[in-house]
Amino acid sequence: MDEHRDPGGRTMRRRTWTATAVAAACVVAVGVGVAVTVGNAPDAPDPTRASAAEPTRTPTPTPTPAAVPAAPSQATLARLPLAYHDAVVPQLLDGSRVHPQDTWQIATPTAPLVALYASPRADAPPVATLSHLVSTIDRPAATAVWGRSPGADGGMLLVSTPARNRTPGGVGDQAPSATFAWARAADFTVADVDRAIRVDVATSTVSVVDRAGRTLASERARLGTPDDPTPSDTATYVEASYVDTRVTYTEGNPIILTGAHSPSIPSYGGNAALTAFHYYPDPTGSSHGCVRISAEMTRTLAALPVGTAIRFV
Numbered sequence: 321m322d323e324h325r326d327p328g329g330r331t332m333r334r335r336t337w338t339a340t341a342v343a344a345a346c347v348v349a350v351g352v353g354v355a356v357t358v359g360n361a362p363d364a365p366d367p368t369r370a371s372a373a374e375p376t377r378t379p380t381p382t383p384t385p386a387a388v389p390a391a392p393s394q395a396t397l398a399r400l401p402l403a404y405h406d407a408v409v410p411q412l413l414d415g416s417r418v419h420p421q422d423t424w425q426i427a428t429p430t431a432p433l434v435a436l437y438a439s440p441r442a443d444a445p446p447v448a449t450l451s452h453l454v455s456t457i458d459r460p461a462a463t464a465v466w467g468r469s470p471g472a473d474g475g476m477l478l479v480s481t482p483a484r485n486r487t488p489g490g491v492g493d494q495a496p497s498a499t500f501a502w503a504r505a506a507d508f509t510v511a512d513v514d515r516a517i518r519v520d521v522a523t524s525t526v527s528v529v530d531r532a533g534r535t536l537a538s539e540r541a542r543l544g545t546p547d548d549p550t551p552s553d554t555a556t557y558v559e560a561s562y563v564d565t566r567v568t569y570t571e572g573n574p575i576i577l578t579g580a581h582s583p584s585i586p587s588y589g590g591n592a593a594l595t596a597f598h599y600y601p602d603p604t605g606s607s608h609g610c611v612r613i614s615a616e617m618t619r620t621l622a623a624l625p626v627g628t629a630i631r632f633v
Contacts, residue, residue, distance in 0.1 A: 387442035389435070389441075400449045403499075407448075411438045418467070424516070434504070440502045444502070447501070454482075482559050484499060484592060494583040516530075521550055551581070552632050553633065555630070557628060571615070573598070
């Protein structure tokens with residue numbers, strides 16, 4: 321939100337047993353004083369010992385991976401709504417239906433449009449699409465991975481989307497700030513990362529943390545007000561990092577756009593009340609829900625890959 325406008329003006333064991341047999345040579349006397357040596361004869365069965373039979377081995381069946389939805393046709397993809405920052409897709413999931421977990425992975429679409437689903441079931445229909453480009457600025461898109469449902473071809477991924485599933489309806493009515501969807505792992509390139517962003521709303525602190533829980537960078541920030549709050553208890557991702565000289569108050573510093581929206585404002589500045597990290601020259605005062613940070617921190621966050629996970633806590 322803040323005074324930021326959408327750059328394009330638009331309003332996304334076995335054990336093995338062995339038995340050892342010992343062969344005995346038999347000498348038989350034939351006639352008087354003549355010894356005849358007879359070759360080794362097969363052992364007679366020993367009635368006093370049970371035969372150690374080799375146990376019957378039953379091969380362990382290889383489990384069949386769970387099925388995943390078939391790839392939709394291009395015609396089907398074209399008919400589905402695009403999950404971009406101004407879109408409202410009611411079928412998208414929010415924190416009341418899924419519980420995102422930190423996987424330290426980002427997913428990059430491998431096709432211009434990939435299908436999004438409200439369930440990882442094999443018979444789930446697609447409900448929306450995610451583009452390989454960030455809408456209006458045509459930057460390469462990637463998203464955070466918050467879970468995986470095992471299955472064929474890598475299973476299904478729980479990913480962030482840049483869209484809403486509903487807008488706030490008025491005073492006191494808050495809508496989910498972030499949405500999620502299931503997507504076929506086969507439609508993405510998945511990469512491990514070792515950085516994430518944490519925003520502690522209670523202490524107005526922005527931090528970059530690693531997988532070991534260490535804080536690599538941290539500073540106090542200026543957040544929204546109770547009437548124009550910054551999202552909280554929300555998991556989302558870095559949708560884009562870019563410089564827009566038309567947004568003069570950023571003074572040429574990067575804008576880090578998130579996939580989260582204001583929980584209480586339907587729209588702001590010509591878009592769907594997006595939340596961003598950005599520089600603001602006045603070191604006092606509050607924002608309209610965006611996260612105002614120093615110029616140095618904007619550069620630190622902009623150096624993280626698109627798709628990096630963000631948690632507002």
